[in-house]
Amino acid sequence: xxxxxxxxxxxxxxxxxxxxxxxxxxxxxxxxxxxxxxxxxxxxxxxxxxxxxxxxxxxxxxxxxxxxxxxxxxxxxxxxxxxxxxxxxxxxxxxxxxxxxxxxxxxxxxxxxxxxxxxxxxxxxxxxxxxxxxxxxxxxxxxxxxxxxxxxxxxxxxxxxxxxxxxxxxxxxxxxxxxxxxxxxxxxxxxxxxxxxxxxxxxxxxxxxxxxxxxxxxxxxxxxxxxxxxxxxxxxxxxxxxxxxxxxxxxxxxxxxxxxxxxxxxxxxxxxxxxxxxxxxx
Ligand SMILES: NC(=O)c1ccc[n+]([C@@H]2O[C@H](COP(=O)([O-])OP(=O)(O)OC[C@H]3O[C@@H](n4cnc5c(N)ncnc54)[C@H](OP(=O)(O)O)[C@@H]3O)[C@@H](O)[C@H]2O)c1
Numbered sequence: 001x002x003x004x005x006x007x008x009x010x011x012x013x014x015x016x017x018x019x020x021x022x023x024x025x026x027x028x029x030x031x032x033x034x035x036x037x038x039x040x041x042x043x044x045x046x047x048x049x050x051x052x053x054x055x056x057x058x059x060x061x062x063x064x065x066x067x068x069x070x071x072x073x074x075x076x077x078x079x080x081x082x083x084x085x086x087x088x089x090x091x092x093x094x095x096x097x098x099x100x101x102x103x104x105x106x107x108x109x110x111x112x113x114x115x116x117x118x119x120x121x122x123x124x125x126x127x128x129x130x131x132x133x134x135x136x137x138x139x140x141x142x143x144x145x146x147x148x149x150x151x152x153x154x155x156x157x158x159x160x161x162x163x164x165x166x167x168x169x170x171x172x173x174x175x176x177x178x179x180x181x182x183x184x185x186x187x188x189x190x191x192x193x194x195x196x197x198x199x200x201x202x203x204x205x206x207x208x209x210x211x212x213x214x215x216x217x218x219x220x221x222x223x224x225x226x227x228x229x230x231x232x233x234x235x236x237x238x239x240x241x242x243x244x245x246x247x248x249x250x251x252x253x254x255x256x257x258x259x260x261x262x263x264x265x266x267x268x269x270x271x272x273x274x275x276x277x278x279x280x281x282x
Contacts, residue, residue: 003080011205160225175231198233
């Protein structure tokens with residue numbers, strides 16, 4: 001599991017360990033990896049290998065040490081992903097763009113190739129790639145990151161086509177999940193950001209972990225080449241519904257002042273873009 005000393009990757013590691021797996025986790029910084037190994041129950045459950053996901057030597061070292069330590073690699077979770085710059089895509093430095101492609105896309109192909117060669121070609125297995133909703137829909141400020149994730153989703157389906165029947169390859173595409181990586185997208189304005197989510201909250205690493213664990217498991221034995229969107233309903237959009245009334249908006253209708261007075265229906269169009277959502281609970 002790449003990029004798993006914190007955030008979504010560590011969440012997936014917790015979930016897989018709880019289900020009986022032994023995990024190898026990677027990240028660049030050793031101290032956080034060591035703390036994560038302790039959190040996961042120590043060396044009987046987890047092995048840490050430090051390095052950058054796009055470093056060929058680190059990739060080979062990780063696969064070798066996993067096979068030496070645990071004897072098999074049934075599941076590969078390509079979780080590490082970077083977005084070193086925010087802003088309009090035309091302003092993105094091309095060196096940064098290349099690095100995004102190297103970590104978010106090319107490294108995934110390298111990891112799959114290695115794990116396939118050393119274990120899965122003969123023994124089978126499952127790959128889960130962590131994409132993003134930004135790869136499904138354009139998003140301001142993170143355009144090239146989203147482009148890399150769109151390519152990752154295509155890579156996922158292409159690999160699924162080529163590696164079946166022994167190996168399944170799927171992806172998850174989360175919207176905003178509360179981790180350090182996404183903090184600038186919601187910190188200090190979480191209530192406002194959350195308003196657009198029909199399920200009323202941002203994602204947690206455990207939400208992604210549950211989906212990744214499913215895709216990695218035998219329960220998903222007939223699922224390959226898919227990207228599962230995990231977004232609390234965000235991509236449903238506002239639709240044509242009128243805005244949802246604010247909780248305190250219950251006032252008497254000027255046209256109905258009797259005992260059966262009800263709240264007035266909000267009028268669409270008053271706030272520019274309709275922000276109404278299908279209500280999940282009131
Ligand atoms: N959070 C969200 O809202 C969200 C939404 C959609 C998709 N995603 C995707 O989810 C994945 C994980 O994101 P996160 O939110 O969990 O981030 P996070 O909390 O910042 O954690 C990132 C993890 O990856 C490691 N890492 C960073 N760069 C790496 C590299 N080059 N090589 C190896 N490991 C590296 C980090 O440790 P070191 O710094 O020590 O390397 C850390 O363990 C990413 O692919 C991201 O694109 C996140």
